[in-house]
Amino acid sequence: xxxxxxxxxxxxxxxxxxxxxxxxxxxxxxxxxxxxxxxxxxxxxxxxxxxxxxxxxxxxxxxxxxxxxxxxxxxxxxxxxxxxxxxxxxxxxxxxxxxxxxxxxxxxxxxxxxxxxxxxxxxxxxxxxxxxxxxxxxxxxxxxxxxxxxxxxxxxxxxxxxxxxxxxxxxxxxxxxxxxxxxxxxxxxxxxxxxxxxxxxxxxxxxxxxxxxxxxxxxxxxxxxxxxxxxxxxxxxxxxxxxxxxxxxxxxxxxxxxxxxxxxxxxxxxxxxxxxxxxxxxxxxxxxxxxxxxxxxxxxxxxxxxxxxxxxxxxxxxxxxxxxxxxxxxxxxxxxxxxxxxxxxxxxxxxxxxxxxxxxxxxxxxxxxxxxxxxxxxxxxxxxxxxxxxxxxxxxxxxxxxxxxxxxxxxxxxxxxxxxxxxxxxxxxx
Amino acid sequence: xxxxxxxxxxxxxxxxxxxxxxxxxxxxxxxxxxxxxxxxxxxxxxxxxxxxxxxxxxxxxxxxxxxxxxxxxxxxxxxxxxxxxxxxxxxxxxxxxxxxxxxxxxxxxxxxxxxxxxxxxxxxxxxxxxxxxxxxxxxxxxxxxxxxxxxxxxxxxxxxxxxxxxxxxxxxxxxxxxxxxxxxxxxxxxxxxxxxxxxxxxxxxxxxxxxxxxxxxxxxxxxxxxxxxxxxxxxxxxxxxxxxxxxxxxxxxxxxxxxxxxxxxxxxxxxxxxxxxxxxxxxxxxxxxxxxxxxxxxxxxxxxxxxxxxxxxxxxxxxxxxxxxxxxxxxxxxxxxxxxxxxxxxxxxxxxxxxxxxxxxxxxxxxxxxxxxxxxxxxxxxxxxxxxxxxxxxxxxxxxxxxxxxxxxxxxxxxxxxxxxxxxxxxxxx
Numbered sequence: 096x097x098x099x100x101x102x103x104x105x106x107x108x109x110x111x112x113x114x115x116x117x118x119x120x121x122x123x124x125x126x127x128x129x130x131x132x133x134x135x136x137x138x139x140x141x142x143x144x145x146x147x148x149x150x151x152x153x154x155x156x157x158x159x160x161x162x163x164x165x166x167x168x169x170x171x172x173x174x175x176x177x178x179x180x181x182x183x184x185x186x187x188x189x190x191x192x193x194x195x196x197x198x199x200x201x202x203x204x205x206x207x208x209x210x211x212x213x214x215x216x217x218x219x220x221x222x223x224x225x226x227x228x229x230x231x232x233x234x235x236x237x238x239x240x241x242x243x244x245x246x247x248x249x250x251x252x253x254x255x256x257x258x259x260x261x262x263x264x265x266x267x268x269x270x271x272x273x274x275x276x277x278x279x280x281x282x283x284x285x286x287x288x289x290x291x292x293x294x295x296x297x298x299x300x301x302x303x304x305x306x307x308x309x310x311x312x313x314x315x316x317x318x319x320x321x322x323x324x325x326x327x328x329x330x331x332x333x334x335x336x337x338x339x340x341x342x343x344x345x346x347x348x349x350x351x352x353x354x355x356x357x358x359x360x361x362x363x364x365x366x367x368x369x370x371x372x373x374x375x376x377x378x379x380x381x382x383x384x385x386x387x388x389x390x391x392x393x394x395x396x397x398x399x400x401x402x403x404x405x406x407x408x409x410x411x412x413x414x415x416x417x418x419x420x421x422x423x424x425x426x427x428x429x430x431x432x433x434x435x436x437x438x439x440x441x442x443x444x445x446x447x448x449x450x451x452x453x454x455x456x457x458x459x460x461x462x463x464x465x466x467x468x469x470x471x472x473x474x475x476x477x478x479x480x481x482x483x484x485x486x487x488x489x490x491x492x493x494x495x496x497x498x499x500x501x502x503x504x505x506x507x508x509x510x511x512x513x514x515x516x517x518x519x520x521x522x523x524x525x
Numbered sequence: 526x527x528x529x530x531x532x533x534x535x536x537x538x539x540x541x542x543x544x545x546x547x548x549x550x551x552x553x554x555x556x557x558x559x560x561x562x563x564x565x566x567x568x569x570x571x572x573x574x575x576x577x578x579x580x581x582x583x584x585x586x587x588x589x590x591x592x593x594x595x596x597x598x599x600x601x602x603x604x605x606x607x608x609x610x611x612x613x614x615x616x617x618x619x620x621x622x623x624x625x626x627x628x629x630x631x632x633x634x635x636x637x638x639x640x641x642x643x644x645x646x647x648x649x650x651x652x653x654x655x656x657x658x659x660x661x662x663x664x665x666x667x668x669x670x671x672x673x674x675x676x677x678x679x680x681x682x683x684x685x686x687x688x689x690x691x692x693x694x695x696x697x698x699x700x701x702x703x704x705x706x707x708x709x710x711x712x713x714x715x716x717x718x719x720x721x722x723x724x725x726x727x728x729x730x731x732x733x734x735x736x737x738x739x740x741x742x743x744x745x746x747x748x749x750x751x752x753x754x755x756x757x758x759x760x761x762x763x764x765x766x767x768x769x770x771x772x773x774x775x776x777x778x779x780x781x782x783x784x785x786x787x788x789x790x791x792x793x794x795x796x797x798x799x800x801x802x803x804x805x806x807x808x809x810x811x812x813x814x815x816x817x818x819x820x821x822x823x824x825x826x827x828x829x830x831x832x833x834x835x836x837x838x839x840x841x842x843x844x845x846x847x848x849x850x851x852x853x854x855x856x857x858x859x860x861x862x863x864x865x866x867x868x869x870x871x872x873x874x875x876x877x878x879x880x881x882x883x884x885x886x887x888x889x890x891x892x893x894x895x896x897x898x899x900x901x902x903x904x905x906x907x908x909x910x911x912x913x914x915x916x917x918x919x920x921x922x923x924x925x926x927x928x929x930x931x932x933x934x935x936x937x938x939x940x941x942x943x944x945x946x947x948x949x950x951x952x953x954x955x
Contacts, residue, residue, distance in 0.1 A: 139601070141600055141601055142600065144597065147590070147597070147599040147600065150599075154585075154586075154587060154590070154823075155584075155585045156584075157584060160577070160584070167574065167577070168793065168794070169577045169580075169791040169792065169793060169794060170571055170572065170577065170791070170792045170793055171569070171571055171787075171792045171793050172793065173793075199629055199630070199821070200629070200820070200821045201817055201818065203816055203817060203818060204816055204817050206816065207815070207816030207817070211641055214645075215644075215679075215680070226656065242816075242818075245815055246815060246816050248815075249645075249812070249815040249816065250645070357601075361599040361600070361823055362599065362600045362601045362818075363598065363599060363600055363601050363602065363603075363818070363819050363820070363821060363822050363823065364598070364599060364821040364822065364823035364824065382679070385637070385675055385676060385678075385679040386633055386634055386636065386637030386672075386676050386679065387631055387633060387634050387637070388631065388633060388672075388792075388793070389793050390630070390793070391629070391630045391793060391794040391821065391824070392793050392794065393584075393791055393793065393794035394794065394821070394824070
């Protein structure tokens with residue numbers, strides 16, 4: 096090895112005096128940080144202005160007001176969405192157009208609608224509404240998406256966690272739970288570039304989820320493919336075709352897929368999609384029609400014209416990648432240069448999606464977030480990636496580097512690294 | 526009286542031979558009608574293309590992507606909607622901006638959301654979720670809006686009807702029901718230019734609804750002000766201020782107001798509003814936030830820029846009036862010339878809204894709709910304006926003259942008049 100900066104040693108290997116010196120060093124860095132009056136925000140997975148600008152042409156679309164089939168998109172009707180946009184995204188999401196609904200601007204709203212329908216009416220393959228069950232429980236891979244957990248909690252649905260690893264949920268743990276307990280009615284999966292780990296569900300894991308025996312006949316996989324097309328490298332992950340796998344296994348109604356253009360065009364003004372068996376789609380649209388006359392088809396036509404084709408969407412995503420991949424690289428660079436070898440943090444290097452999952456020394460995540468906040472760097476609350484906001488190890492922090500500009504990402508990550516190191520030194524000093 | 530066409534005599538005054546002759550005359554007219562191969566549709570309250578064209582400029586808005594307060598409307602957030610649009614419609618709807626939420630494109634969806642929240646969580650002033658009540662009943666003024674009834678039925682909410690007269694619901698009947706039965710949790714009211722009667726709730730009726738004692742502490746008035754600004758004459762009705770009346774009476778959380786631009790701009794791509802006490806608004810937004818990150822603010826900014834001001838909305842509505850008032854006049858003209866004096870039909874002459882309510886000879890509404898269908902004129906199914914689609918008198922037909930072009934409206938109404946007269950003659954011949 097060439098002579099250079101000495102390789103950092105794990106903090107746990109340091110003697111008391113060395114640790115005190117390290118802690119003092121970090122405290123000094125932290126005090127300097129506080130003096131700088133930062134105001135940086137890594138809390139939410141929001142596209143940056145530059146990303147939103149990629150879709151500027153949407154603001155002056157659509158040209159004309161009829162879809163390819165002659166429907167006046169301005170008027171009422173068309174619960175399932177306009178066909179050309181459904182066809183385009185059916186191609187991208189690997190389903191048949193008849194299996195896909197194009198809705199309003201939010202897939203989260205669609206998830207709530209599906210839960211409401213399950214709650215009040217029951218599933219296509221169910222025997223009663225979920226509200227009439229003594230207990231309903233969902234399997235939640237963790238770390239996961241806080242809004243998924245909030246939604247369950249709103250319905251009074253219990254949660255049981257399984258670990259999320261690089262291949263997706265711990266599928267043996269899932270299968271054991273689902274087989275044993277009929278109150279376990281479903282699970283969340285973010286199959287591609289999961290929030291926050293960046294994991295991609297492998298073909299094998301998807302197949303196991305699709306084929307496993309479940310005690311509940313109406314077990315549902317909420318397959319939230321929010322980042323299906325959100326690659327950060329040339330190695331573009333292909334989402335497993337869970338609908339076909341489930342259908343082949345005799346469980347066609349098990350998966351319900353969600354996706355949207357929220358992080359493709361405008362976060363608040365995109366188009367959301369729901370996919371599933373033809374029966375699930377009819378079930379969803381049937382219930383939807385009791386309280387809706389149709390989605391915003393003007394916005395759907397706007398999107399169809401903007402993209403032009405599935406390839407148009409893929410091209411557009413490459414432009415996103417050019418903007419955000421450097422930010423993810425910066426997160427990794429700064430964390431590596433500041434924390435590697437200290438034995439107090441590991442983090443993901445996602446090849447897609449919107450997040451980096453940072454695991455710090457057990458018992459210090461809350462402290463890191465607190466230190467960062469006091470230094471003007473807003474992080475997602477520690478524990479947010481767990482149901483009830485409770486990370487039993489107080490270890491996980493979700494980093495969202497897309498929204499700030501690149502220099503801010505570096506600055507924020509440097510600050511975070513200081514907080515991680517300081518919190519670890521504090522902890523180990525006790 | 527000058528000599529002219531003999532004044533028509535009520536069919537019930539005709540002798541058997543005269544009636545037979547009249548029936549034969551109508552049958553001949555009807556047969557001729559069938560031979561013409563009409564294809565006309567008066568079923569739904571949809572704006573016509575010419576009306577939709579009034580908002581064409583929306584298609585190339587917004588200019589810029591920040592609202593008046595600097596918020597980037599393209600990104601996530603802002604559950605309650607952008608302030609400038611809330612301020613504009615608060616003015617138009619006679620509420621404070623803090624009492625108004627701007628949402629997605631559908632007020633019907635907001636109604637479903639409110640019912641879902643009441644069902645699963647209970648009201649601000651309630652003691653338990655409505656799903657935990659033994660029974661929940663809504664008072665439904667009839668004739669009324671079919672989608673309101675469908676929504677109730679979806680939740681399993683019972684209905685009890687009261688007559689709708691020209692001043693609004695029969696308020697004494699409402700008050701008696703609400704006072705007597707704690708299962709009666711709410712009611713529908715379309716206060717301005719009601720669907721389908723065109724009635725406008727008077728100040729007195731609104732005050733009685735706002736102040737009446739109700740056995741249920743969490744009684745809710747679903748105040749669906751869909752046609753608040755949809756005048757057909759210069760005599761523009763002003764909606765009673767039910768929120769203030771209810772607040773003054775000590776029932777601030779009783780009314781929840783709904784409105785939208787569906788019949789102002791684009792039927793499928795407008796902006797919907799929910800109004801209520803500040804506590805009701807917080808309750809709604811709080812629940813909304815469990816399954817939504819915010820509405821389509823781009824579309825809200827688009828609307829705010831398009832209108833410019835409350836007066837801009839009023840001006841715009843006058844352009845609608847210029848297009849549709851002649852259609853309503855045509856309905857009245859044709860019905861008058863064909864049916865007046867026969868004693869087999871009465872109809873409303875609304876000064877606003879989207880519908881004419883036609884009452885035919887008892888027991889013939891279904892037959893009229895059937896005859897019309899066979900002659901190529903689609904009418905809303907008889908009974909649609911009643912819960913469960915059941916009109917106990919088989920009397921009411923809702924006419925929606927806005928969508929067809931003016932000559933088609935005349936043609937369709939002439940056909941309808943023939944069907945009404947024929948059905949009546951058939952009925953009286955038996």
